[in-house]
Amino acid sequence: MNWKQLFPQFEPELIELIEKEAVQRSFNAGDIIMRTGQYIKSTALVLEGQIKIYRENQDGGEFLMYYLGPGQACAVSMICAIQSHTSEIMAKAEEDTEVLMIPVQLMDDMMNKYKSWYQFVIQTYRSRFDELLSVVDNIAFRNMDERLEFYLKRYTDKTGKKNIELSHQQIADDLNSSREVISRLLKKMEQRNMVKLHRNMIELL
Amino acid sequence: MNWKQLFPQFEPELIELIEKEAVQRSFNAGDIIMRTGQYIKSTALVLEGQIKIYRENQDGGEFLMYYLGPGQACAVSMICAIQSHTSEIMAKAEEDTEVLMIPVQLMDDMMNKYKSWYQFVIQTYRSRFDELLSVVDNIAFRNMDERLEFYLKRYTDKTGKKNIELSHQQIADDLNSSREVISRLLKKMEQRNMVKLHRNMIELL
DNA sequence: CTCACAATGTGACAGAAATCACAACCGTAT
DNA sequence: ATACGGTTGTGATTTCTGTCACATTGTGAG
Numbered sequence: 001m002n003w004k005q006l007f008p009q010f011e012p013e014l015i016e017l018i019e020k021e022a023v024q025r026s027f028n029a030g031d032i033i034m035r036t037g038q039y040i041k042s043t044a045l046v047l048e049g050q051i052k053i054y055r056e057n058q059d060g061g062e063f064l065m066y067y068l069g070p071g072q073a074c075a076v077s078m079i080c081a082i083q084s085h086t087s088e089i090m091a092k093a094e095e096d097t098e099v100l101m102i103p104v105q106l107m108d109d110m111m112n113k114y115k116s117w118y119q120f121v122i123q124t125y126r127s128r129f130d131e132l133l134s135v136v137d138n139i140a141f142r143n144m145d146e147r148l149e150f151y152l153k154r155y156t157d158k159t160g161k162k163n164i165e166l167s168h169q170q171i172a173d174d175l176n177s178s179r180e181v182i183s184r185l186l187k188k189m190e191q192r193n194m195v196k197l198h199r200n201m202i203e204l205l
Numbered sequence: 206m207n208w209k210q211l212f213p214q215f216e217p218e219l220i221e222l223i224e225k226e227a228v229q230r231s232f233n234a235g236d237i238i239m240r241t242g243q244y245i246k247s248t249a250l251v252l253e254g255q256i257k258i259y260r261e262n263q264d265g266g267e268f269l270m271y272y273l274g275p276g277q278a279c280a281v282s283m284i285c286a287i288q289s290h291t292s293e294i295m296a297k298a299e300e301d302t303e304v305l306m307i308p309v310q311l312m313d314d315m316m317n318k319y320k321s322w323y324q325f326v327i328q329t330y331r332s333r334f335d336e337l338l339s340v341v342d343n344i345a346f347r348n349m350d351e352r353l354e355f356y357l358k359r360y361t362d363k364t365g366k367k368n369i370e371l372s373h374q375q376i377a378d379d380l381n382s383s384r385e386v387i388s389r390l391l392k393k394m395e396q397r398n399m400v401k402l403h404r405n406m407i408e409l410l
Numbered sequence: 411c412t413c414a415c416a417a418t419g420t421g422a423c424a425g426a427a428a429t430c431a432c433a434a435c436c437g438t439a440t
Numbered sequence: 441a442t443a444c445g446g447t448t449g450t451g452a453t454t455t456c457t458g459t460c461a462c463a464t465t466g467t468g469a470g
Contacts (some may be wrong), residue, residue: 015214030288049351055342079331088338111323118316125330126284132337133293137260140268144457167417177344178458183418199417199466341414348426372447383428387449404447 003100006071014114022100027093028172034077034091037135042101043077046070048086049097050158054090054174064151064174066131067094067158074084075128078107087149145185147175164202208252208305211276212325219319227305232298239282239296247306248282251275254302255363259295259379269356269379271336272299272363280333283312283326333361349382350390356380357400361409 004015024047028035033039036056044051051068053076068091070076076089102110110117138147151171155164172182186202189195196203209220229252233240239245241261249256256273258281273279273296281294307315315322343352356376360369377387391407394400401408 022360055345056336057342057346062347063341065341075334079327079334088335122284125334127281129284129330129334129337130293130339133260133336136268136270136337136340136344137262141262141266141343143455169417179418180420180459181457184420187419194321197418316415350426374447384448385429385450389427389450392449402448 003147004044006047007045009120010116011114012118014110017106017110018100018102019093021106022102025099025101027099029093029095029096030095031093031097032090033093033097033099034081034089036075036088036090037175040104042103043073043107045073045100047098047100049100051097052092052094054092055088056090061176062090062173063176065089065135065156066128069158072127073124075124078124123205144175144177144181145188148182148185149189149194151175152181152204162204165200165202166202208250211252212250213323214317214325219315219322222315223305223307223310227307230304231305232302232304234298234300234302236298236302237295238298238302238304239279239292239294241293241295242291242350245282245292245309247308248278248312250278250305250307252303252305255277255299256302258296259298260293260296266381267295267378268381270294270340272359273334273365277332278329280329283329287293349380349386350393351388352380353387354394354399357407357409366403367409369409370405371407372405 004010007015010018022045029049033044048070051057051074053065053138055065057061057063074091080127083191111121116172140151142150148171151174151198152164155166156162168182168186169179172179175182186195186197190197194205196205209215212220217255220397227250228247232254234254237405238256251273253275258273258279259271260270262268279296281292297334313389316326340370343355347355353376355380357369360371361367373387373391374384379382391400395402399410401410
């Protein structure tokens with residue numbers, strides 16, 4: 001996998017350093033990559049696949065925050081790594097996923113030496129923060145129907161596909177809602193010609 | 206105001222630089238410090254008072270995210286400043302407030318030269334991110350009664366006072382709820398001896 | 411083909427919260 | 441003292457969402 005294309009902004013020496021020190025790891029769809037309370041010893045750059053970042057509460061309820069795709073990095077792992085705190089979130093591989101693990105010890109050095117890395121880290125913070133902001137917006141101000149629309153839109157934006165291959169139950173989990181509610185709202189959306197429903201698949205129109 | 210005590214971790218040279226280049230500004234209680242869509246040309250360090258960071262939606266609904274007190278800095282302004290993006294949030298002075306404005310141009314340099322500044326920035330990101338996470342937790346998983354308890358607790362933690370001098374309407378605004386709901390929930394809390402209600406003041410027991 | 415199981419549809423009901431309507435209350439400026 | 445405005449209390453009603461119960465449908469294994 002030629003990962004360099006994903007990070008064209010990195011300087012040659014930085015690429016060399018990463019090539020030498022980072023470890024590539026694979027995860028299968030469904031694998032838990034990081035769990036709440038776990039210590040973090042490296043930052044992950046996503047090369048391939050999709051990682052789902054979500055919050056879990058005591059009763060097993062889940063709540064999707066955002067996805068990480070190729071070319072992106074986990075802001076939480078960066079912050080935690082630098083400060084050696086435990087993670088407060090869960091990360092699960094949505095698809096088969098390849099990541100590049102950069103050991104914590106290198107982070108400080110890289111921040112100092114490589115402008116492009118520094119920029120990348122700032123950029124990562126910024127976009128994750130923004131995504132969290134829009135998540136807050138949605139649950140604070142919007143009803144489930146609008147949140148569902150936003151969810152579907154984000155999903156197609158992320159995957160590029162118009163067909164969303166998820167069961168109603170999976171969607172309900174991500175939105176911390178219940179299957180029946182999602183089914184009903186989807187039906188309404190179908191009546192308004194916004195989607196077409198199939199088994200295990202929703203077609204966005 | 207001897208601001209250096211608030212930032213004991215800063216190196217002497219960094220303090221000198223800030224002293225030379227930063228501008229101190231005062232805001233009165235109620236002043237809007239930053240509004241959605243506004244360009245940001247400096248990062249603010251809070252010296253005195255409290256700043257409320259919140260989100261606003263189209264219909265004028267507000268939603269409190271967190272407070273910034275003395276010794277803290279606005280993560281959003283840092284990120285925006287570095288990338289010269291517009292802000293996505295509102296900042297309002299809760300009390301009369303003193304802040305130190307550090308011009309954007311200095312940021313890059315400070316990040317490179319002063320380890321303590323770099324640490325401070327990372328620390329700031331981390332704590333704001335964590336606060337946003339707990340905000341998401343609250344609205345995603347908790348009902349209004351629990352959110353209200355959290356809100357009151359946070360308020361007393363922040364101000365140090367056991368007496369919360371807010372009207373029910375103000376609380377409702379911060380939680381994006383309605384006055385009647387808050388009044389009723391507070392009554393219930395009073396019956397459970399968790400608070401004592403007065404006019405414009407709530408006593409936490 | 412048929413059985414089993416997962417996914418989906420649907421009605422009935424419960425609870426939380428928003429909204430409306432209005433009463434009561436407190437403080438203060440005149 | 442009174443009148444006014446902001447604050448708080450409370451009932452009635454509605455909407456949204458979650459929950460329970462159960463029917464229906466599609467799909468793949470045997």
